[in-house]
Amino acid sequence: MVNVHELWRTTSAIPFVGPRLFSLAFAQAAPYFATIRPRFTVVEPNHVELVIPKRRRVHNHLKTVHAIALCNGLEAAMGALAEVSLPPGRRWIPKGMEVTYTAKAVSDVTCIAETDPAQWTGSDPDLPVRVRGVLADGTVVIEGTIRLWVTATRAGERASAERGE
Template sequence: MSQVHSLWKTATGLPVVGGVVGKRAFSIAFAQKAPYFATIHPRFTVIEPNHVELVIPKRRSVQNHIGTVHAIALCNGFEAAMGALAEVTIPSDKRWIPKGMEVSYTAKASSDITCIAETTQEQWDNADGDLAVKVKGVRDDGTVVGEGEIRLWVTPKNK
């Protein structure tokens, strides 16, 4: 089990209100991994191999001039979700680095946004170079506001 997954399990296992305090503590700690993650105030809700979800709260600091969640804030959410997914899913003998992102914005992000990153275990087991992580952002009413993929470069760790 990766350090990120172990920390998530420990934090969410805390007895205070079903792990809510632990999820908040984990989210704050994870956001320090890359300082721009902290700009969106992510709230991780699901972390498991091949599936991660986090919420970007709709607040002034992530809004654009029309009062919706800014496209780059969505991308930061997608990358944070993908990073957590990669850390808890990748086999221990491999390493990863992002190499590109393609995202389409499909609707106004007018509420809190749930960012979802997904892969299959087969993708990781057979990864030799490129691996595509599917990402999407969903409004409170279920409308998809953005979707795409983040391409990773997955290679064996040096021995």
């Protein structure tokens, strides 16, 4: 599997096109993400941001960014966050999303996913990721939580057993 954080560091260092290259590569991992043309701007453990450009392809009948496009952006941000925050020997899968639409998305939307470092080291496999979508003027257009199920991989389980945990 590709190390997402290393891919970000490598591609984002390329002047002018680096973040776009990362965004294209990330969208190929889950092709549905390509439908929103995400532009990642921040990829760090516990904090990821991407922009969904407002364009006709993601409009609803009101000519604003469609609610499902917003959810797609939040899930892409959460997925990148999980990949760069996950400790070795662990795996994740999304198990649910709860969102509230708080305003019309009348322009590009920055999708933000955040966690606290301590969330990744606890024994509870249920891990909530805070997500929100924000316009350039600070208006929050969508906010909520994406719940992950985080467990040990088989290799991680063997290592824990060998350590007597």
